[in-house]
Amino acid sequence: MNLHEKRIPIIKIHDYLIVPIQVDMHDKLAIQLQSQILEEIAKTRAKGVLIDISVLEMVDSFIGRMLSGMASMAAIMDTSVVIVGMQPAVAITLVELGLEMPGVDTALNMEKGMEMLERRLNSRKTDSF
Amino acid sequence: MLEFTYKAHCDLLGKFKIDTEYDIVTVRQTIRQYAKDMGMGIVDQTRITTAVSELFRNMYNYAGGGEVLIERGEVENHHALIVTCTDQGPGIEDIELAMTDGYTSGQGMGYGLPGAKRLVDRFEIQSKLKEGTTVRMMKWK
Numbered sequence: 001m002n003l004h005e006k007r008i009p010i011i012k013i014h015d016y017l018i019v020p021i022q023v024d025m026h027d028k029l030a031i032q033l034q035s036q037i038l039e040e041i042a043k044t045r046a047k048g049v050l051i052d053i054s055v056l057e058m059v060d061s062f063i064g065r066m067l068s069g070m071a072s073m074a075a076i077m078d079t080s081v082v083i084v085g086m087q088p089a090v091a092i093t094l095v096e097l098g099l100e101m102p103g104v105d106t107a108l109n110m111e112k113g114m115e116m117l118e119r120r121l122n123s124r125k126t127d128s129f
Numbered sequence: 130m131l132e133f134t135y136k137a138h139c140d141l142l143g144k145f146k147i148d149t150e151y152d153i154v155t156v157r158q159t160i161r162q163y164a165k166d167m168g169m170g171i172v173d174q175t176r177i178t179t180a181v182s183e184l185f186r187n188m189y190n191y192a193g194g195g196e197v198l199i200e201r202g203e204v205e206n207h208h209a210l211i212v213t214c215t216d217q218g219p220g221i222e223d224i225e226l227a228m229t230d231g232y233t234s235g236q237g238m239g240y241g242l243p244g245a246k247r248l249v250d251r252f253e254i255q256s257k258l259k260e261g262t263t264v265r266m267m268k269w270k
Binding site: 057059062087092097099 | 150151153154157158161171172174175176178179182183186230241243244245247248
């Protein structure tokens with residue numbers, strides 16, 4: 001297994017980007033993913049991003065910070081980010097660690113995350129009339 | 130070197146170096162495996178893995194790396210997984226301050242040491258300016 005060559009796919013479906021994180025990320029990979037997602041948002045004009053962390057066995061302060069930074073940056077680009085599938089043990093550990101992730105929306109799974117984004121998109125459409 | 134504040138019989142499980150960001154990932158995975166082998170539950174496995182990840186990153190960022198000793202032993206009637214991190218970095222000037230929630234010397238967000246401490250059962254730290262820092266953490270099974 002070569003850690004140096006890991007890449008995380010970004011999949012576009014309609015207005016959304018889906019990012020399944022399926023590797024234990026080292027710091028550079030996390031930073032790289034952040035800019036990769038932002039570039040993809042600009043390129044595809046995606047309205048929402050779903051980041052699936054259901055296989056991540058650990059989120060430390062660095063990765064947590066990367067995820068919340070990601071959400072703020074995407075918000076500036078008029079895109080919503082939802083983190084989906086956080087394992088219970090990861091949630092417990094994050095809280096004990098003392099890491100707060102302000103402005104980060106979470107959903108139990110991909111389906112619920114998608115519904116969340118759709119609701120948000122629809123309410124925004126109504127607002128603009 | 131850190132003085133033991135407890136009497137213990139320890140078995141050495143492994144000795145690793147943290148030289149690169151990739152080492153942070155592989156060594157924390159190794160520690161999770163040891164925790165699993167000892168019979169720790171999933172939450173405790175996650176706690177110790179996250180705690181060591183914070184420490185390894187500190188070592189890597191502030192001291193350019195260091196050494197990790199993983200042991201297993203009996204401490205105060207507990208089966209303990211013991212992780213000792215030693216670096217030859219600049220040392221910590223004010224340990225009390227470094228252990229304060231939210232304190233950061235600039236690069237991090239200040240979760241590293243106090244956060245890691247909350248995730249384990251024992252946390253000891255010693256540091257000497259210009260010589261380095263040693264942190265020992267223990268997690269009960």
